[in-house]
Amino acid sequence: MEFLSNPQSNPIFESTYTVFVTLIVALVALTSFQLKSESIRRYAKDMYSFARNQLSKNRRSSEQKTMKQQLTLPPGPAAWPIVGNLPEIWRNKPAFKWIHSVMKELKTNISCIRLGNVHVIPVTSPEIALEVLKDNDSIFATRPLTMGTEYSSRGFLSVAVVPWGQQWKKMRKMVASHVLSSARLNSLISKRREEADNLVRFIYNQCRESASAATVVDVRLATRHYCGNVIRKMMFNRRYFGEGKEDGGPGFEEEEHVESLFVALQHLYSFTLSDYVPWMRVFDLEGHEKIVSAAMKTANKYHDSIIDERVQQRRHHDNKKEAHNDLDLLDVLISAKDENGDPLLSIDEIKSQCMDLTLATVDNPSNAAEWAIAEMINQPEILRKATEEIDRVVGKERLVQESDVPQLNYIKACLREVLRLHPVAPFNLPHVSTRDATVAGYFIPKGSHVLLSRIGLGRNPNVWKDPLKFIPERHIGSPDDHHHQVELTEPELRFLSFSRGRRGCMGMALGSEMSVMLLARLLQGFNWSAPSDEEMVDLSESKCDLLMAKPLHARAKPRLPADLYPANN
Ligand code: HEM
Numbered sequence: 001m002e003f004l005s006n007p008q009s010n011p012i013f014e015s016t017y018t019v020f021v022t023l024i025v026a027l028v029a030l031t032s033f034q035l036k037s038e039s040i041r042r043y044a045k046d047m048y049s050f051a052r053n054q055l056s057k058n059r060r061s062s063e064q065k066t067m068k069q070q071l072t073l074p075p076g077p078a079a080w081p082i083v084g085n086l087p088e089i090w091r092n093k094p095a096f097k098w099i100h101s102v103m104k105e106l107k108t109n110i111s112c113i114r115l116g117n118v119h120v121i122p123v124t125s126p127e128i129a130l131e132v133l134k135d136n137d138s139i140f141a142t143r144p145l146t147m148g149t150e151y152s153s154r155g156f157l158s159v160a161v162v163p164w165g166q167q168w169k170k171m172r173k174m175v176a177s178h179v180l181s182s183a184r185l186n187s188l189i190s191k192r193r194e195e196a197d198n199l200v201r202f203i204y205n206q207c208r209e210s211a212s213a214a215t216v217v218d219v220r221l222a223t224r225h226y227c228g229n230v231i232r233k234m235m236f237n238r239r240y241f242g243e244g245k246e247d248g249g250p251g252f253e254e255e256e257h258v259e260s261l262f263v264a265l266q267h268l269y270s271f272t273l274s275d276y277v278p279w280m281r282v283f284d285l286e287g288h289e290k291i292v293s294a295a296m297k298t299a300n301k302y303h304d305s306i307i308d309e310r311v312q313q314r315r316h317h318d319n320k321k322e323a324h325n326d327l328d329l330l331d332v333l334i335s336a337k338d339e340n341g342d343p344l345l346s347i348d349e350i351k352s353q354c355m356d357l358t359l360a361t362v363d364n365p366s367n368a369a370e371w372a373i374a375e376m377i378n379q380p381e382i383l384r385k386a387t388e389e390i391d392r393v394v395g396k397e398r399l400v401q402e403s404d405v406p407q408l409n410y411i412k413a414c415l416r417e418v419l420r421l422h423p424v425a426p427f428n429l430p431h432v433s434t435r436d437a438t439v440a441g442y443f444i445p446k447g448s449h450v451l452l453s454r455i456g457l458g459r460n461p462n463v464w465k466d467p468l469k470f471i472p473e474r475h476i477g478s479p480d481d482h483h484h485q486v487e488l489t490e491p492e493l494r495f496l497s498f499s500r501g502r503r504g505c506m507g508m509a510l511g512s513e514m515s516v517m518l519l520a521r522l523l524q525g526f527n528w529s530a531p532s533d534e535e536m537v538d539l540s541e542s543k544c545d546l547l548m549a550k551p552l553h554a555r556a557k558p559r560l561p562a563d564l565y566p567a568n569n
Pocket residue numbers: 159160161172180357358360361364365428429430496497498499500502503504505506507508510511512515
């Protein structure tokens with residue numbers, strides 16, 4: 001074999017050879033009984049570990065070279081020189097629809113779309129998704145730098161959108177141990193209960209104003225307002241930024257706050273041209289930068305003054321509250337200390353992390369509850385079963401509480417079904433490869449953006465029978481399996497709820513509690529039907545995203561004794 005007969009000609013062999021000799025010397029030195037000196041022993045140890053590292057590096061680089069030579073990229077549309085498929089992305093909006101139609105045409109579950117010199121790799125099958133987030137999780141654990149996320153995270157300071165590295169580790173550890181720990185979430189349960197009560201109160205007040213005791217409610221407004229309230233209450237210990245509303249509904253400030261969060265969320269990873277060709281950023285051709293900067297300015301306007309004031313209070317005047325058990329999340333972020341007892345987070349890090357958690361909380365639960373009510377109105381049998389479960393588990397003498405959640409399996413099955421069929425976004429957050437990899441037998445170059453498709457997985461006809469039908473029963477175990485607990489998590493990635501792995505969702509517990517409480521309170525408190533002039537709710541999706549095309553308006557009629565509805569403050 002040429003490779004062996006002419007080692008000088010092959011640099012990999014050459015360095016492997018050197019390393020091999022180092023390894024032998026080190027091993028001999030280490031095992032020698034004559035070696036008594038600690039420093040020589042340590043030196044030999046260092047040599048040994050250096051040699052081992054070099055060997056595995058060499059092996060990897062030779063594997064990668066062979067991989068590049070032998071494997072091909074996943075199938076994809078023909079790409080133009082230099083710009084790749086950017087012209088198609090520009091012409092065919094929304095981009096996610098074009099990407100899925102290309103994959104359908106190519107009959108593939110993994111594809112490669114080249115945008116500038118970035119390989120974007122959409123994935124629509126659970127097997128391949130698991131290869132990415134289970135088998136190769138450490139390779140795909142970083143995130144791309146985008147214009148939108150730069151704004152949302154104040155220059156990549158907070159956990160969700162930050163690339164892999166020290167900043168991500170610091171923030172993830174901090175959030176996991178102090179902010180979203182189960183002890184912390186338990187300590188905030190009364191704040192969440194206040195907002196669940198307020199939701200029921202807000203809708204009940206609207207019904208009371210109508211002579212027939214039933215009225216048409218803007219369900220999207222109510223569900224988004226609930227999510228905004230929960231995170232504001234947990235984070236800043238307040239529901240309202242301004243005067244507030246007597247009936248429990250959002251004031252101007254809260255509507256503006258939540259609206260700006262949704263606008264920002266839409267643009268974090270929105271196939272903006274300059275995310276792939278950075279020098280184009282000055283032109284802002286799609287106008288995305290203008291939109292995101294304005295949205296973040298609005299949202300920050302509400303957060304920043306509260307944060308600045310609280311930092312002043314806590315760090316400079318009054319540390320007493322730290323002893324109490326009723327800290328809100330802002331207190332927790334401010335009072336975290338490093339190993340020297342100094343503040344762990346800078347003010348910008350606190351602001352960025354507050355925003356990160358606020359953005360992460362508002363969209364999924366509200367979208368899921370809105371779609372669930374819409375689907376249930378069109379299938380009254382499902383609505384009946386869900387309400388019947390709440391009546392059986394909770395009864396009609398008290399309102400449903402978080403402690404009931406483990407027993408509300410049918411409600412959770414409905415939510416799983418919504419997360420499968422009507423996810424809030426077409427793709428998971430992007431995962432970028434930190435080195436060359438192989439997935440599904442294809443070559444995935446370092447720096448590729450892997451996009452697990454939430455609709456591709458959840459509506460995959462090879463995984464789900466009648467994938468476009470809303471059938472919660474598919475998530476319930478067999479009738480004999482009485483111990484089967486339905487959860488919103490889906491670690492097998494047959495659809496994408498909280499994802500999995502190093503970058504998996506940190507808010508699984510909170511997100512699940514909020515989603516179940518929101519839907520269960522809506523169903524327990526009110527009978528829902530289509531507005532009188534329509535028999536069915538229009539379930540069309542919006543043309544540019546996956547939200548309901550028109551915000552759901554539905555008729556609500558109280559179904560509990562009047563004294564159970566929380567009274568106005
Ligand atoms: C039903 C509700 C929720 C759903 C379906 C959901 C889903 C997700 C998904 C799909 C990801 C991306 C995972 C990946 O990159 O593979 C994610 C990330 C994340 N979620 Fe959630 N989420 C929910 C609620 C929450 C809540 C309430 C919080 C916290 C207040 C939260 C905090 C985060 C954070 C911090 C990350 C980023 C983790 C990282 O990059 O290291 N999520 N979530």
